[in-house]
Amino acid sequence: MEHVAIYPGSFDPVTNGHLDIIERGLAIFDKVIVTILINPNKQALFTLEERLEMLHKSMENFKNVEVDTFSGLLVDYAQQKKAHAILRGLRAVSDFEYEFQMALMNRRLRREIQSVFLMTGLRWIFTSSSIIKEAARFGGDISGMVPDCVKTKLEEKFLCKLG
Numbered sequence: 001m002e003h004v005a006i007y008p009g010s011f012d013p014v015t016n017g018h019l020d021i022i023e024r025g026l027a028i029f030d031k032v033i034v035t036i037l038i039n040p041n042k043q044a045l046f047t048l049e050e051r052l053e054m055l056h057k058s059m060e061n062f063k064n065v066e067v068d069t070f071s072g073l074l075v076d077y078a079q080q081k082k083a084h085a086i087l088r089g090l091r092a093v094s095d096f097e098y099e100f101q102m103a104l105m106n107r108r109l110r111r112e113i114q115s116v117f118l119m120t121g122l123r124w125i126f127t128s129s130s131i132i133k134e135a136a137r138f139g140g141d142i143s144g145m146v147p148d149c150v151k152t153k154l155e156e157k158f159l160c161k162l163g
């Protein structure tokens, strides 16, 4: 049986912290499906198309990864994709409460799907899409925290916002 995991998130934009989780997820699972969650209540900086493009570009050299989008119930999507696990990353205790709640709800909805958590690599403990956007907005150097294509996109985005 092929072991497939879904790695869901906003990826607004993808960071090196996300890539680390995907890479390590691939050491456990045969395939990881990175899925952008379409959440109309969440205001994103990048459009869905832009986020997809950045994910594709960032993972050009990754094998056994699929990039997708979804809206609706995550556990239904997982079943549709024949995935048995939901992969998530944990940075700090502050991530824990929300993740715990979500994992318990997902387990209640579909017991056969397991939530798997990977602790962040020490290097990425303070890396989040939102903090990177804040820094980039005011011209802070974000090299090494995001893939190069994301850095360029962020610079373009804020340049046209300021201009």
Ligand code: ADP
Binding pocket: 008, 009, 010, 011, 012, 015, 016, 017, 018, 021, 087, 088, 089, 090, 091, 095, 119, 120, 121, 124, 125, 126, 127, 128, 129
């Ligand atoms: P969401 O809006 O679902 O939190 P994100 O794109 O912010 O979406 O994150 C997707 C997943 O990646 C979450 O499980 C989050 O905890 C994890 N994650 C984000 N940044 C890091 C990081 N630096 N290290 C480890 N995990 C991370």
